[in-house]
Amino acid sequence: MFKNEEMEINLGPQHPSTHGVLRVKLRLDGETITHCKPVIGYLHRGVEKICENQTFFQGQVWTDRMDYCSAVANNLGWAEANEKLFGITVPRRAQYIRTLLNEFNRLASHLIWLATHALDIGAMTVFLYAFREREDILDMNEAFCGSRLTTTAFRIGGLREDMPPGFEKMARKFLAKFPTCLEEYENLLSENRIWKKRTVGVAMLSAEDAIALGVTGPVLRAAGVPYDIRKAFPYAAYAEMDFEVPTQTAADTYARYLVRMAEMRQSARIIQQCLDGMPEGPVMAKIPKILKPEVNEVYHATEAPKGELGYYLVGEKGSTNPYRFHVRAPGFINLQSLPKMAEGGLIADIVAAIGTLDIVLGEIDR
């Protein structure tokens, strides 16, 4: 009379908690997931190919539109990869400002992660509070770069302009109030029994699995591997900054939450050091009007808020366009750990697993 069979359902692509247009094919046995397969490609625009048809100067605007929650981090990777290709040295003041903007961007990205992840799991208040603080960072983006999300913040060789008047005051005002806000979020979530029920022991990913799958960023650090490119291969002005790499060993969703919260504290520390130790000088190196590389290839990795963001550029002799451009997007690589996290768990927990990976589909599909 009752048949015992598995059911196949789709999660997404228009599901509010898949953070974009991610479709996940699920096979369920009752409420347990037996098979999970993410399907991507709904937001594919061919950014890599577009960049190959444009000059090195023009390529930056497309990197804005990959991970739209952390456009500055994308711009930084692009600019530094190009500087590596052409052998340009960036002035020290520009390095500091880049670091400063990048860390603000990390805060904004982690805040939007906290907001949406909490909203998915059922904590509405944090969503509103986190967006309140993110708004200040976006205002600073607007004051510095002229745009809130698609920043186009840097230029090859430095920055377009120096800091606008009043920017430092805005930044210091934000830093003064930010620790209180972080405490507020932690009071709302860290001890909350509903939050802990939904996160502790959910979506486990051990260190071995994480390394085998190529997972980077906070997800890897929550498994106890202290790998951070800012420390391992310092770029911009990170070599001169004093900060720690927070790690946890529990490797579950709650541990990732703790790692990201601790990372926000460290980011605020780096910003403080940047503001205090800001050197004087020019912000733009002297670069030729037309950039033409010798045949050369570079890979430059940066620590984006989501993980290792790598840019692979091949230059062609006598051409102003890159011959090949490839992005190692952290979200794309991290997403392959989703089946490992979700299979064997409950269907209600897949929302937590997607949220804890902190994916942005614009970056995954590119």
Add this chain to the structure above:
Amino acid sequence: MNKFLRTLIPSDIAKGLAITGKHFCKVFFTANRRKVPFHIVSEYPEVVAKVQPRYRGRLTLLKDEQGEIKCVCCLACEKICPTQVITIEKGKKEGRKMPYPVRYDFEMERCIFCEFCVESCGFDSIILNHQFELATYNREDFSLGMEGLGQNMFEPSPVGKFSVADD
């Protein structure tokens, strides 16, 4: 025993409620009493939104003091544009040494507001203004040029008038 008590008395949830309560009281009891309200939201269409000085809005052609178009058709903006939205046709005008743009077409639909054109311009003849309300009802209104009454490159787009504030 301790665990039992903690299950019985939801102190963690009370802690969270205290924070929301604090924020509620802060706004509720000071409503209409402070000169600068605690509100973090603004009543946008009614109250005009302010943008920062560097804001990148719509592309605008500039004229000099004599009312002459500053653009000299060097085509730098056309070349640098990542989405190729600018088309310029070179021409001559009597009594003017420099070339004169007969046509300056700008397809706002595809513009990504990166300001590379303004950066490349050596004659300061274009700027991105502070206009961000760029929605229109007709697709043709996105094609801007040097002619037309309300839809030309010299004045702000008239689309702002469709906002709720003018009803």
